[in-house]
Amino acid sequence: MHHRTIKQTSDKQNEMNIENAKSQMRKGMLEYCVLLLLKHQPFYASDIIQRLKDAKLLVVEGTLYPLLTRLKNDGLLTYEWQESPQGPPRKYYIISQAGIDFLEGLNAVWLELNQTVDYLKNN
Amino acid sequence: MKKNFTVNISNRLFQIDEDAYNMLQNYINAIHNKLKYQQCGEETANDIEERIAEILNEVKTPGNGIVTIDNVREVIRRVGSPEQLCGESTATSDERVEGTFTGEEYNTTQEDNTHSYQQESSDYLFSNLKGKRFYRNPNDKIIAGVMSGLARYFGGDVTLWRLAAVVFSLIFIGTGLIAYLALALIIPEDPELKKNPSQEGVKSANDPAPVVKHGCMATFFKFAFIIILILVLASFISSILTFFGFLTLPFFSEPLDLGDGVTLNVYSGVRNTIRLISFVLLVGIPIYMHQQNKKARLGSIPPMTSKKKNILIIIWICMLFTFLFTPKINYNFQRNHFISPKITITQQDSNNPAPSSDNTAEDELDKVEDEFDKAEKQIDEATQQIDKAQADIDNATIE
Numbered sequence: 001m002h003h004r005t006i007k008q009t010s011d012k013q014n015e016m017n018i019e020n021a022k023s024q025m026r027k028g029m030l031e032y033c034v035l036l037l038l039k040h041q042p043f044y045a046s047d048i049i050q051r052l053k054d055a056k057l058l059v060v061e062g063t064l065y066p067l068l069t070r071l072k073n074d075g076l077l078t079y080e081w082q083e084s085p086q087g088p089p090r091k092y093y094i095i096s097q098a099g100i101d102f103l104e105g106l107n108a109v110w111l112e113l114n115q116t117v118d119y120l121k122n123n
Numbered sequence: 124m125k126k127n128f129t130v131n132i133s134n135r136l137f138q139i140d141e142d143a144y145n146m147l148q149n150y151i152n153a154i155h156n157k158l159k160y161q162q163c164g165e166e167t168a169n170d171i172e173e174r175i176a177e178i179l180n181e182v183k184t185p186g187n188g189i190v191t192i193d194n195v196r197e198v199i200r201r202v203g204s205p206e207q208l209c210g211e212s213t214a215t216s217d218e219r220v221e222g223t224f225t226g227e228e229y230n231t232t233q234e235d236n237t238h239s240y241q242q243e244s245s246d247y248l249f250s251n252l253k254g255k256r257f258y259r260n261p262n263d264k265i266i267a268g269v270m271s272g273l274a275r276y277f278g279g280d281v282t283l284w285r286l287a288a289v290v291f292s293l294i295f296i297g298t299g300l301i302a303y304l305a306l307a308l309i310i311p312e313d314p315e316l317k318k319n320p321s322q323e324g325v326k327s328a329n330d331p332a333p334v335v336k337h338g339c340m341a342t343f344f345k346f347a348f349i350i351i352l353i354l355v356l357a358s359f360i361s362s363i364l365t366f367f368g369f370l371t372l373p374f375f376s377e378p379l380d381l382g383d384g385v386t387l388n389v390y391s392g393v394r395n396t397i398r399l400i401s402f403v404l405l406v407g408i409p410i411y412m413h414q415q416n417k418k419a420r421l422g423s424i425p426p427m428t429s430k431k432k433n434i435l436i437i438i439w440i441c442m443l444f445t446f447l448f449t450p451k452i453n454y455n456f457q458r459n460h461f462i463s464p465k466i467t468i469t470q471q472d473s474n475n476p477a478p479s480s481d482n483t484a485e486d487e488l489d490k491v492e493d494e495f496d497k498a499e500k501q502i503d504e505a506t507q508q509i510d511k512a513q514a515d516i517d518n519a520t521i522e
Contacts, residue, residue, distance in 0.1 A: 045170065046177055060203035062171055066158070069167040088134040091170070 026057060030067060032110065033057055035103045038077060038095040045091060068093065076102050127189065128425065133173040135180070139190040142230070144425065147195045149229035151175070157205035175202060192230070199226030231428050258313035259306075267307035280430050283437070290441045401442040408439045 030052075037043060037051055045068065052058035071077045076099035079091040095103075126141040132151075139147065154171055158164035175198050182194045202208075204226065260271040263281060270288055274281040288303060412427070412435060419426040 045174065049174075060207050061174060061201050062154075062203040062208040065167045065170045065174070066161065066208060068170070069163045073162060090173070 026059075027063075029057060030063070031071070032103075032106050034064075034067065034071070035076065035095060035099055035106065038093060039100065039103055042092050042094040044082075045093065048093070071099070075099075126426070132176040132179070133169065135176045137176075137179060137183070137190050138187065140192070141425065143190050143192040143195045145428065146192055146226070146230045147175075147190075147198070149231060150195070150199055150226055153205045153229065154208065157209060161209070171202065171208070178202070196226065199229070231430055259310050261312045266303075268312065269303055269306045269310065272310060272313070273306075280433075283430065283434055286434055287437055290438065398446060401446040404438065404442045405446055408435055408442070411435075 033052065033055070034048060037048060043051075045064065048068075049058060049061050049064055052064070058064065068077070072079065075096060077093055077095050079093045081089040082092040083089050128139050128141065128144050130137050130139050130144065130147075151172060155165075155168045158168045158171075161167070178198045178201060179190055179194060182197050183190050258272050259268040260275060261268050263271040265285065270284040271281045274284045412432070415424070415427050418424050
């Protein structure tokens with residue numbers, strides 16, 4: 001009964017597409033950024049979440065955990081249990097040597113992508 | 124007044140009220156179910172539970188605070204839906220606005236049992252009733268998504284509708300299947316859902332204008348409705364007709380000797396089995412619910428969700444109808460039991476015309492009555508003779 005105009009519908013569609021692209025990019029970046037963080041120092045999961053939120057990279061907290069599990073299975077990071085005063089022990093994530101090497105590779109990829117984008121923008 | 128539970132989430136204890144408990148339980152189960160097929164999925168799910176515990180600690184009232192349903196909503200908002208966790212959702216529900224996923228579908232307890240559990244999206248529901256959204260739902264289908272479409276149109280839980288459809292079909296001699304087929308062929312699939320499968324839970328937030336097929340839609344719906352109506356009426360009428368064939372003893376499929384030469388012969392093993400099952404459930408369901416109630420009052424198990432209750436009640440009602448409407452045993456007892464030729468009483472099938480079998484029984488009855496009369500006469504004669512003889516003796520004695 002009350003339809004939006006065609007223009008409004010396509011604007012909405014546009015918005016959605018951009019958000020889609022953003023989300024895809026973010027998903028790709030997440031792995032890179034987690035490793036970057038862990039390169040500095042080991043972290044608890046909750047701290048990783050906090051930092052990523054501050055960086056506006058993470059929106060849905062739950063997505064971090066499958067990622068961490070996957071990285072652990074690939075041997076890029078490891079964890080140890082740390083006793084904590086406020087309750088049960090928590091996992092303390094530490095980057096592995098393999099992870100550091102992998103990160104080097106990712107850094108190179110990032111550089112490359114950057115250059116490509118600059119190139120495409122300017123030419 | 125609400126019940127309170129003490130729960131253990133990732134080795135931390137919380138006091139939680141019953142609404143919050145149900146919602147959280149459903150949510151955590153959903154996460155475990157989603158992740159269990161992944162490598163180390165169990166471990167990931169446990170990590171997430173730990174995060175849930177951390178968040179609950181943050182958001183509940185400090186100290187001895189009880190976790191409320193709003194706290195649980197906050198948790199779900201932050202942690203995300205199971206689909207989002209696995210990266211299966213598109214951006215619009217994932218990133219666009221944090222916490223677009225409300226998780227309200229996990230909130231299955233009601234204060235008010237008359238509402239469907241999609242209470243929060245009731246606005247969405249009422250806008251449906253303008254006839255805009257009676258489509259099949261291809262994203263939630265077992266066969267063709269008919270029931271799920273019905274559920275979206277009328278409200279209520281899809282599972283409930285599916286169960287009702289199956290039971291309806293069973294009782295009303297399979298007419299439900301015909302109706303389902305008709306609906307499946309007639310009702311089109313929802314065009315929006317084909318584009319964005321993940322939008323199911325968040326439609327209320329970002330709803331493009333619905334595609335309304337004016338003339339076609341209305342006609343299809345009316346057509347389907349009329350077919351269903353005819354089928355229901357037909358099966359209902361036939362049930363009533365057979366019901367008035369009287370009912371007594373239900374459960375045998377072999378001739379039963381009732382004594383004095385009367386036997387009972389029932390030829391419908393299958394129908395009797397159905398009746399037996401319906402009887403068992405008729406008695407068993409109230410007993411089961413009573414037991415569950417008792418246990419819940421003692422606190423050993425949480426109370427039954429109203430979804431479950433509704434399902435059980437509906438099943439019970441169907442069993443009631445089945446029990447009342449299935450048997451058809453005709454018999455006529457002869458009155459005088461000590462003159463008893465052997466009578467075999469057969470079950471009257473609704474297909475057989477009633478008068479003929481009645482005639483046979485009545486003929487037999489007449490025969491029996493005749494013999495009875497004859498015998499009575501004989502007895503009378505004999506009695507007369509005895510009286511006469513007695514009189515003679517008296518006379519003789521007197522003289």
